[in-house]
Amino acid sequence: MCGIVGYVGFREAAGVLLEGLRRLEYRGYDSAGVAVKVNGRLEVVKKAGKLQVLAESLKERALPGTLGVGHTRWATHGAPNDPNAHPHSSEDGRLAVIHNGIIENYLPLKEGLLQRGHVFASETDSEVLAHLIEEKYQGNLYQAVRLALQEAHGAYGLVVAHQDSEEIVVARTVSPLVIGLGEGENFVASDVPALLPYTRRVIFLHDGDMAAIGKEGVRLTDLKGNPVQREVVEVDWSLEDSEKGGYPHYMLKEIYEQPWVLENTLGGRLREESATAELGLKLDPARYDKVHVIACGSAYYAGWVGKYLIEALARVPVEVEVASEYRYRDPVADQKTLAIVISQSGETIDSLEAIREAARKGAGTLGIINAKGSSITREVDDTLYIHAGPEIGVASTKAYTAMIAAMSLVAVWMGRAKGRLQDQPAAEFTAELRKLPRLVEEALEERPEIARIALKYHQASDYLFLGRHIQAPTAYEGALKLKEISYIHAEAYPAGEMKHGPIALIDEHLPVVVLTTESPLYEKTVSNIQEVRARGGRVIALATKGDSEAKKFAQDVIYVPRTHHLLAPIVSAVPLQLLAYETAVCLGRDVDQPRNLAKSVTVE
Numbered sequence: 001m002c003g004i005v006g007y008v009g010f011r012e013a014a015g016v017l018l019e020g021l022r023r024l025e026y027r028g029y030d031s032a033g034v035a036v037k038v039n040g041r042l043e044v045v046k047k048a049g050k051l052q053v054l055a056e057s058l059k060e061r062a063l064p065g066t067l068g069v070g071h072t073r074w075a076t077h078g079a080p081n082d083p084n085a086h087p088h089s090s091e092d093g094r095l096a097v098i099h100n101g102i103i104e105n106y107l108p109l110k111e112g113l114l115q116r117g118h119v120f121a122s123e124t125d126s127e128v129l130a131h132l133i134e135e136k137y138q139g140n141l142y143q144a145v146r147l148a149l150q151e152a153h154g155a156y157g158l159v160v161a162h163q164d165s166e167e168i169v170v171a172r173t174v175s176p177l178v179i180g181l182g183e184g185e186n187f188v189a190s191d192v193p194a195l196l197p198y199t200r201r202v203i204f205l206h207d208g209d210m211a212a213i214g215k216e217g218v219r220l221t222d223l224k225g226n227p228v229q230r231e232v233v234e235v236d237w238s239l240e241d242s243e244k245g246g247y248p249h250y251m252l253k254e255i256y257e258q259p260w261v262l263e264n265t266l267g268g269r270l271r272e273e274s275a276t277a278e279l280g281l282k283l284d285p286a287r288y289d290k291v292h293v294i295a296c297g298s299a300y301y302a303g304w305v306g307k308y309l310i311e312a313l314a315r316v317p318v319e320v321e322v323a324s325e326y327r328y329r330d331p332v333a334d335q336k337t338l339a340i341v342i343s344q345s346g347e348t349i350d351s352l353e354a355i356r357e358a359a360r361k362g363a364g365t366l367g368i369i370n371a372k373g374s375s376i377t378r379e380v381d382d383t384l385y386i387h388a389g390p391e392i393g394v395a396s397t398k399a400y401t402a403m404i405a406a407m408s409l410v411a412v413w414m415g416r417a418k419g420r421l422q423d424q425p426a427a428e429f430t431a432e433l434r435k436l437p438r439l440v441e442e443a444l445e446e447r448p449e450i451a452r453i454a455l456k457y458h459q460a461s462d463y464l465f466l467g468r469h470i471q472a473p474t475a476y477e478g479a480l481k482l483k484e485i486s487y488i489h490a491e492a493y494p495a496g497e498m499k500h501g502p503i504a505l506i507d508e509h510l511p512v513v514v515l516t517t518e519s520p521l522y523e524k525t526v527s528n529i530q531e532v533r534a535r536g537g538r539v540i541a542l543a544t545k546g547d548s549e550a551k552k553f554a555q556d557v558i559y560v561p562r563t564h565h566l567l568a569p570i571v572s573a574v575p576l577q578l579l580a581y582e583t584a585v586c587l588g589r590d591v592d593q594p595r596n597l598a599k600s601v602t603v604e
């Protein structure tokens, strides 16, 4: 959500900023801007709309200079227009500020600044920072930023440039910032992909960190000015990892990456001889008698699948809740609770606050996370990385299936440690887990049939998704994927619940996707399908290969490979991702950056 890039060095800053912002486009934005120091003066160009609009303006007005800051803004306070775009300048135009997050006390600050004669050019909360820093500035930019941040409260990833300074000054509380270290040049960005063309040596700033970044070095302090030490991390993402690799969209590339992602998530963690999972965690699973799973969006549905897995394999009660609710409801958690937070970005603010709440109550905290060094990983007792590599498409795909694979490992780990998962079922389940990469590869082969179905139904105004037991969350995830990228209204229900209301929606115009993979509830799901058919509904069944019955009750069938019924959500997610993708392509939607959505939601 919002992208930041800053550069000091020897290259043309504008090019570095534009390229970096392009790599952050997946975060979601609606305006973009840069400020570059040109012949000792800061010059700002900013535009509503996509980066292309900004790039066109920069063709007309070149900004030669080797120090600059750039931003893509996802509107919170104020409409997405030119004045509200970042950077925001001080009144004298000598400094420029870019900011991710929300300054919570901006109204009283703005009131004071107005009374002292400041004139504002935008409706944003961020602009108060430009005026406040301008007031504090007495020839030392770092000190001015530090003093301003004694007064401004809230969330910020802040980057400030001044025309008299050879350094840019940055500060972080809540909103992520990462510094990239080069030779004779240094960078800052809100996320690693912006840095990858130039360096893999990075420093992840912590909450309360500040830095002055010059071309020859970086000084790190806390907000009081005390020096701080942070580890220099070598990131192992290749440039290619964050490029499209020949696919028309990141989302499609990421769907196809799932076999190796699952290999990464599971690899080295399954112990065949003992039929267990070795996760290298400090937490002792035997200590906990209940589990809370906290997450948002797709990660929440992965957590819901995890509930079935943990309850089935470890016989430990699990509550799953969306993080934005958990954090405010005074949950009943204690030292005997293991709170698991699931997040691709590791930056989702609701998830971060919710896990803090669980920790305050004494719960043990485990993060199931993709992004290394992200905020949540620094707050939890332990992190189990899913190792999915950068996920750029706004709609989560490979991270989703990797999260479920990670939850399967957690279920085995707990079940074995508690002595509730016996040798034989443990061996069977872990053997099936091992097969997942190959099975997902097989599931991907159904794409032509899925494309045909997508084309057939792409003009439907609504879709219904039904599934039971561990496939209920899969139905919800399928509906979420479809609505996110195709904008078709889609609802999901546990199939058995349909007769209690949603059945009223069924007519000959409504495609109904029903998850009928092999499971102890197969027969019951089939009866739910008959109820849909009897009312003229159009059924798309997702069935296990070899199921000869499915064709009899469904107009269209998508086959998935046979697996353990507790792992069916992984092989079933793949065709649902493809169905959403192919439908969105038929409709000409912006697959990788659907309207209104942001990849990582760092505001409440």
Ligand code: M6R
Pocket: 296, 297, 298, 299, 300, 342, 343, 344, 345, 346, 347, 348, 351, 394, 395, 396, 397, 484, 597, 599, 600, 601
């Ligand atoms: O980074 P996180 O996993 O914490 O993100 C959670 C949700 O915002 C995310 O899953 C969102 O729902 C995606 N757009 C789903 O495709």
